[in-house]
Amino acid sequence: MAQITPQLSMRIGELSTRTGVSVRSLRYYEEQGLLASIRSESGQRHYGESAVERVAFIQLLYTAGLSSKTILDVLPCSYAPSEQTSDAAADRMAVERDRLSTHIDDLLRTRDTLDELIKINRAHRATL
Amino acid sequence: MAQITPQLSMRIGELSTRTGVSVRSLRYYEEQGLLASIRSESGQRHYGESAVERVAFIQLLYTAGLSSKTILDVLPCSYAPSEQTSDAAADRMAVERDRLSTHIDDLLRTRDTLDELIKINRAHRATL
DNA sequence: TTTGCCTCTCACATGGATGTCAGCTTTTAG
């Protein structure tokens, strides 16, 4: 009989090392329902290979300014698409996509402004 | 003799209304050295027209994820370029510009990923 | 077995912008 779950040998320290995310944060993700683990008899967390990618994605969404609550709405459907989640998730993703686009526009404007300032600064320095 | 400073009639409430930034935050900006005001005899803050634009810019930088400390490094030189500020500011702006570019790239990647998820979600829903 | 590292839970600390409340003074409108 084949293993249902392939190597669950990874413990939290290794996952931390491989993702660059602190152990503390990984536990926090679990607490928020973003990251599942299988517990050994003694209570230690074990993860499969896929956890690495999942953590990376969580990080990406955090970087994009989503809260853990929002990530929770969006993330599950990418792993376990189901009727239950897909409706709410679709809305949520659309909303976040818009928010993200707006934010990107803001940042682009800010960068342009910064470039202006840099140019002005350079011009000013040239006159010294 | 002409007025050195044109209308300084704006009080904090009006500035708040016109910028959409809370009174609390405007006081905080002042505390951080980002926004100057002229105090009346009784201690009330008064601002010139230019404050509106300045606050908008501060907001823009906050939105871009700069801290007030960093904004302080960058902002003054756009208003009062001087030898003192221009060197540090030039460095700071370059650093922030890079950080901003990286962040923008992250966000673009995230948006792409989100678009992927939305597409997958839609495909999934179509099969119901 | 002993040593050393890893993990566990619980809980408190942090930072940064902003909210909020209290108590008081100033300004403005009726």
Added chain:
DNA sequence: CTAAAAGCTGACATCCATGTGAGAGGCAAA
């Protein structure tokens, strides 16, 4: 003149991802 609205300072509260430390148990190599 009086009351409402707006300002002032100071201090404490909040959110949220993380850091950090304590105290205890788990696991592998010597």
